[in-house]
Amino acid sequence: MKIDPASHVPIYLQIAEKVRTAVAAGLYRPGEALPSLRAMALEMQVNPNTVQRAYDQLDREGLVYCRRGRGLFVAEQGAASAQTLTEYGVREVFEEGVRRGQAAGMTFPQLRAIFEKALQSTTETGSRQT
Amino acid sequence: MSAKPSHGPVIELKGLTKRFRRTLAVDDLSLQVPRGSTFGLIGPNGAGKTTTIKMLMGMLSPTAGRARVLGMDVFAEPVRVKQRVGYVPETHHVHRWMRVREAIGFCRSMYESWNDETCRAMLDLFALDPDKRVKHLSKGMLAKLSLLLAVSHDPDLLVLDEPMAGLDPLAREEFLDGVLRTICDRGQTMLFSTHTLDDVQRLADTVGILYEGRLLVHRNIEELLAGTKRIQATLPDGCSPKFIPPGTFWQRVRGRQWLVTVGDFSPDTVPQIREKNSLDHVEVIDLGLEDVFKDLVKGQRAAS
Amino acid sequence: MSWLIWKEYRHNRLIMIVGLVLLVFPYVVAVAIGWITALFAPELRGELPPWTLRMLGAALYSMALGQLTLGLLGGNAIAGERVDRSAEFLAYLPLSKARILSAKIALAAATAAVIWLLNFVVLLALYAGFEEGATPRALGNAWSNFASIATTGLLFFSVAWLLSSLLESPAVSVCVGLITPFLVVTALVLLNLLLAYHGVDGRRWVFVSYYPVCLVLAAASFAAGTWYFLRRVEP
Numbered sequence: 001m002k003i004d005p006a007s008h009v010p011i012y013l014q015i016a017e018k019v020r021t022a023v024a025a026g027l028y029r030p031g032e033a034l035p036s037l038r039a040m041a042l043e044m045q046v047n048p049n050t051v052q053r054a055y056d057q058l059d060r061e062g063l064v065y066c067r068r069g070r071g072l073f074v075a076e077q078g079a080a081s082a083q084t085l086t087e088y089g090v091r092e093v094f095e096e097g098v099r100r101g102q103a104a105g106m107t108f109p110q111l112r113a114i115f116e117k118a119l120q121s122t123t124e125t126g127s128r129q130t
Numbered sequence: 131m132s133a134k135p136s137h138g139p140v141i142e143l144k145g146l147t148k149r150f151r152r153t154l155a156v157d158d159l160s161l162q163v164p165r166g167s168t169f170g171l172i173g174p175n176g177a178g179k180t181t182t183i184k185m186l187m188g189m190l191s192p193t194a195g196r197a198r199v200l201g202m203d204v205f206a207e208p209v210r211v212k213q214r215v216g217y218v219p220e221t222h223h224v225h226r227w228m229r230v231r232e233a234i235g236f237c238r239s240m241y242e243s244w245n246d247e248t249c250r251a252m253l254d255l256f257a258l259d260p261d262k263r264v265k266h267l268s269k270g271m272l273a274k275l276s277l278l279l280a281v282s283h284d285p286d287l288l289v290l291d292e293p294m295a296g297l298d299p300l301a302r303e304e305f306l307d308g309v310l311r312t313i314c315d316r317g318q319t320m321l322f323s324t325h326t327l328d329d330v331q332r333l334a335d336t337v338g339i340l341y342e343g344r345l346l347v348h349r350n351i352e353e354l355l356a357g358t359k360r361i362q363a364t365l366p367d368g369c370s371p372k373f374i375p376p377g378t379f380w381q382r383v384r385g386r387q388w389l390v391t392v393g394d395f396s397p398d399t400v401p402q403i404r405e406k407n408s409l410d411h412v413e414v415i416d417l418g419l420e421d422v423f424k425d426l427v428k429g430q431r432a433a434s
Numbered sequence: 435m436s437w438l439i440w441k442e443y444r445h446n447r448l449i450m451i452v453g454l455v456l457l458v459f460p461y462v463v464a465v466a467i468g469w470i471t472a473l474f475a476p477e478l479r480g481e482l483p484p485w486t487l488r489m490l491g492a493a494l495y496s497m498a499l500g501q502l503t504l505g506l507l508g509g510n511a512i513a514g515e516r517v518d519r520s521a522e523f524l525a526y527l528p529l530s531k532a533r534i535l536s537a538k539i540a541l542a543a544a545t546a547a548v549i550w551l552l553n554f555v556v557l558l559a560l561y562a563g564f565e566e567g568a569t570p571r572a573l574g575n576a577w578s579n580f581a582s583i584a585t586t587g588l589l590f591f592s593v594a595w596l597l598s599s600l601l602e603s604p605a606v607s608v609c610v611g612l613i614t615p616f617l618v619v620t621a622l623v624l625l626n627l628l629l630a631y632h633g634v635d636g637r638r639w640v641f642v643s644y645y646p647v648c649l650v651l652a653a654a655s656f657a658a659g660t661w662y663f664l665r666r667v668e669p
Contacts, residue, residue, distance in 0.1 A: 006328065006418050010356075037314070045307070099414075100413070104413060187525075190668060225518075225520045236441060239436075
């Protein structure tokens with residue numbers, strides 16, 4: 001697992017993302033411990049403070065919980081993470097689009113219309129529908 | 131064993147100035163580095179990074195100003211300060227005829243707090259040959275030896291001056307690993323200067339950007355990146371921007387396109403700019419540290 | 435401290451080895467001449483000075499060459515670590531300048547002691563070997579020669595030390611140290627001429643003043659060099 005320091009995404013968020021992906025992929029099951037701060041810091045080659053921030057973020061999201069003195073463990077809802085992860089990722093992209101549109105001065109009706117168009121074009125090109 | 135202050139900044143520079151004949155290498159520099167944090171000092175060549183570090187290590191006397199490290203004045207109590215500080219310079223000048231084990235033995239005799247275990251662990255980690263002479267060490271191995279010597283006496287503060295300059299990618303990674311291990315294990319405060327912005331993003335909590343001896347930016351790295359955005363806008367025909375927001379690093383007008391990098395970005399910034407300059411199309415671009423740095427320097431150059 | 439002295443010795447090892455050779459070489463020559471003559475040209479035996487005088491000459495030569503060693507040591511003492519920038523390495527270790535300097539002084543003092551003592555003892559032994567009243571004139575002069583060589587050496591060392599403290603070049607320091615005794619002599623000669631011009635015959639005291647002049651200059655240079663090094667912040 002490597003992070004990209006040149007990316008515009010803050011490093012702690014990149015780390016949180018990587019952990020989420022790992023949990024969704026079943027690398028860490030509910031009840032299992034996440035790598036220690038030290039191990040993660042050394043693997044990612046980042047300051048342990050940054051790893052702490054990432055873990056705090058995951059704790060806030062509810063993906064992990066902290067057992068005092070023992071570290072962080074994957075929460076039960078980790079099992080449903082796959083879905084959450086995808087939803088989360090998609091939502092992020094949508095929100096980014098909304099932000100850009102707002103910055104360019106678009107209104108919500110305009111944005112909604114663009115969204116509908118995007119859905120349509122995806123259906124037309126024959127992508128799978130769930 | 132002297133008592134060390136348990137609170138207060140680890141590094142405190144106040145009005146530090148250094149003049150070399152006609153050049154002002156460091157101009158009224160003030161900064162504080164709190165305990166446990168990592169401070170990355172960046173700047174173009176000749177900005178005064180090495181001069182600043184030499185002054186805070188007591189190796190260069192300032193023209194004006196004060197430098198306190200671990201609560202002690204660096205020039206009044208240099209030996210006491212150095213007992214608690216590990217220093218890794220850009221070019222390592224260990225006596226070239228010394229063997230690795232001799233260099234270790236030599237340094238070991240100087241420090242009260244030398245930790246043999248740490249030293250042995252580092253020696254194994256870096257796979258340094260104890261019998262090799264310093265003059266036969268590659269650049270990467272010399273850098274690692276320098277780090278070993280700096281870290282083996284359990285310092286409270288680590289100061290690194292462009293520590294990974296000129297190292298090949300593998301040596302870089304190994305060196306970085308060594309630095310991270312010591313931070314994870316001992317939680318030292320660290321100040322380092324570098325050209326490689328990657329390193330700053332990986333390691334630093336706080337970043338300071340030095341330009342022509344002046345500290346232009348001194349902020350938490352996340353805040354800096356969140357608060358610095360480049361705005362791309364289309365100007366109405368024949369107009370030049372009337373309102374430039376305060377805290378602007380750099381701006382450029384080319385044809386109808388106006389690029390402005392703002393340092394204090396807030397939700398009000400875009401509406402403000404759009405309104406006061408009667409703009410239609412405005413786009414906000416996120417910046418990485420490299421872009422922030424470049425825009426800041428470009429802006430300074432344009433201003434002078 | 436022992437590591438520090440080891441470092442000083444090791445850093446100046448070449449000078450020490452050269453010094454050892456210069457110390458011993460005149461004696462080797464003095465002895466060898468005797469053997470070579472005995473082996474290959476026994477008929478020239480009578481033309482050789484007696485071995486006591488040969489040893490005397492060797493002692494004085496050894497003493498003189500030894501001052502060269504001291505001068506090299508003085509010139510290399512501080513500037514030698516600036517030239518390869520290893521002084522910067524010492525600068526970030528918790529070493530006071532005083533400690534660094536005392537190791538250098540210790541090494542120089544030890545070297546001087548060996549050179550002076552060895553030759554002094556040889557002269558003493560030679561002296562003791564003669565019956566009273568039979569001391570050749572050469573041996574009588576030997577003591578004053580010994581003293582003037584030692585004084586010159588001290589001046590050489592101290593001036594080289596001062597420049598070593600101020601500069602970054604061991605070579606320049608040694609050279610300036612080397613010419614200083616000559617400058618002193620020249621000054622004294624000129625002084626004597628000046629006095630003679632005015633009708634005063636100062637020959638005796640002018641040339642005897644060589645000793646105090648050298649010693650004062652040496653002490654002042656050494657003190658100045660030491661003081662400057664201790665005060666200077668840059669390595």
